Amino acid sequence: MVRAMETPWQPNFGFYLSRLGEDPASFVVDLNARPLTSHPLRLQLRVPLRQPRPDGLRDKSELEPMGDLEDRLVDALRARLGAVYVGRLVARGATEFFFYAPEVARPKLNDLEALVGDTAPYSVEYLAETDSAWQVYTQFLYPDPYSFQAIANRSLLEQLEQAGDVMTVARLVDHLAYFDGEAQAKEASVRLTAAGFLADAVKRRDDGRFGLEFHREDALADGQADAFVAEVLDIILPLDGDYDGWGCPVVKG
Numbered sequence: 403m404v405r406a407m408e409t410p411w412q413p414n415f416g417f418y419l420s421r422l423g424e425d426p427a428s429f430v431v432d433l434n435a436r437p438l439t440s441h442p443l444r445l446q447l448r449v450p451l452r453q454p455r456p457d458g459l460r461d462k463s464e465l466e467p468m469g470d471l472e473d474r475l476v477d478a479l480r481a482r483l484g485a486v487y488v489g490r491l492v493a494r495g496a497t498e499f500f501f502y503a504p505e506v507a508r509p510k511l512n513d514l515e516a517l518v519g520d521t522a523p524y525s526v527e528y529l530a531e532t533d534s535a536w537q538v539y540t541q542f543l544y545p546d547p548y549s550f551q552a553i554a555n556r557s558l559l560e561q562l563e564q565a566g567d568v569m570t571v572a573r574l575v576d577h578l579a580y581f582d583g584e585a586q587a588k589e590a591s592v593r594l595t596a597a598g599f600l601a602d603a604v605k606r607r608d609d610g611r612f613g614l615e616f617h618r619e620d621a622l623a624d625g626q627a628d629a630f631v632a633e634v635l636d637i638i639l640p641l642d643g644d645y646d647g648w649g650c651p652v653v654k655g
Contacts, residue, residue, distance in 0.1 A: 409486055411435065416553040418545050422493050426457050431489035431543045433553070435536075441486055441502040442534035445511070447475060448527045454495040468497060471524055475499055478518045483507040488536075489543045500543060502536060547635055547645070554647060555627045562622065568655045569622040575630070577618075578646040579638050580611045586641040587612040593637045614643075622650075 414434040420427050449471065453461045460468060472490065476499075479485040485503040492498075510517060511530050518526065533539075545553060562569065577599070581587040584604060591601040594616050601616040620630050631648065638645055 409435075410438075415489070416545070416550075417556075418549040418553055420545075420549060425494050426459055427491060427493035428459055429489065429491055429543060429545070429549075431539075431545065432487070433544075433550075435486070435488045435539060437534075437536035437539070438486065438502065439534070441484075441504055442532055443503045443505050443508055444531050444533035444536075444538055445479070445483075445485060445501040445503055445507075446529045446538075447499040447501070448496055448529070449499070449521075449524050450496045451492075452523065458494045460492050460497065467524075471521060472497075472499065474521075475518055475526075479503070482517050483510060488539050491543070500538065502533070502539070505532075547639060548632055551631045551635065551645065551647075552628050555631060558648075559622060559627060562650075562652060565652045566654050567622070567652045569653075570624075571653045571655075572619045572621045573650050573653050574617050575620050575622075575648050575650045577616050577634060577648045579614050579616075579634075580607070580644040580646060581614065581638075582611055582642060584612050586643065587614045590614055590638050590641050590643055591616070594634070597633060597637065611644075 411434040413432050415430055416433050417428070417430050420429060449468070451460060451464055451468075453463055455461050476487045479501055480487065483501075483503045484507065485501040488500050488502060490497060490499045508530055511528060514526060514528055515521075559569070579587075579590065581590065584606070587604040591604060591614055594601050594614075599616040599618045601614060605613045607613050618630070620626060627648075631645075635645060
């Protein structure tokens with residue numbers, strides 16, 4: 403018998419939009435997951451949508467039934483296979499759920515209905531492959547730096563909105579980045595200054611890296627936070643910088 407497993411991390415699911423070729427794609431991924439040597443088997447469950455939008459994404463009429471099905475699949479595979487749920491993808495008229503499980507779970511997949519029960523009116527297809535390095539999670543599901551920051555931006559903007567912030571008003575936004583080399587940090591300072599940021603002096607940290615704080619007045623509404631973060635990433639990523647995010651005071655009307 404395969405026992406249900408408590409994940410050794412606190413799940414933290416984030417949402418972002420991307421593309422598969424020319425098609426829009428919606429991802430939800432557990433940002434805190436990490437590869438487990440005990441779970442080398444990747445299990446993907448593909449569920450065709452019944453009424454997909456013209457762009458292949460999920461219509462609002464299917465949000466509730468697909469959400470219910472997702473909960474059932476996650477609960478069943480966790481309990482009966484010891485599977486770990488790491489994310490889902492909606493694209494091209496289907497939803498695909500991604501799990502990792504112990505290798506001993508593979509034979510049980512021959513009778514999927516016995517594992518997950520009746521899924522009508524939806525049909526479920528599955529693929530099981532050995533992926534001991536969790537490459538599909540780390541290289542496909544996990545967001546790139548731009549998408550990762552978009553997730554972080556959304557969380558921070560929600561906090562500011564709850565605090566009553568007037569996001570259309572520009573204010574001084576503080577940023578922080580780290581670099582392995584001092585020359586890289588100083589070059590980033592030059593490039594950020596040219597982009598209108600005020601950069602502080604580069605500081606060496608106790609861990610040997612070099613920190614760079616920089617600031618600029620920006621508003622936050624209408625996607626402007628994603629825009630200025632993308633501008634920052636365009637500068638620091640080619641210099642192997644590690645962006646540590648932004649913060650600002652609450653501005654109330």
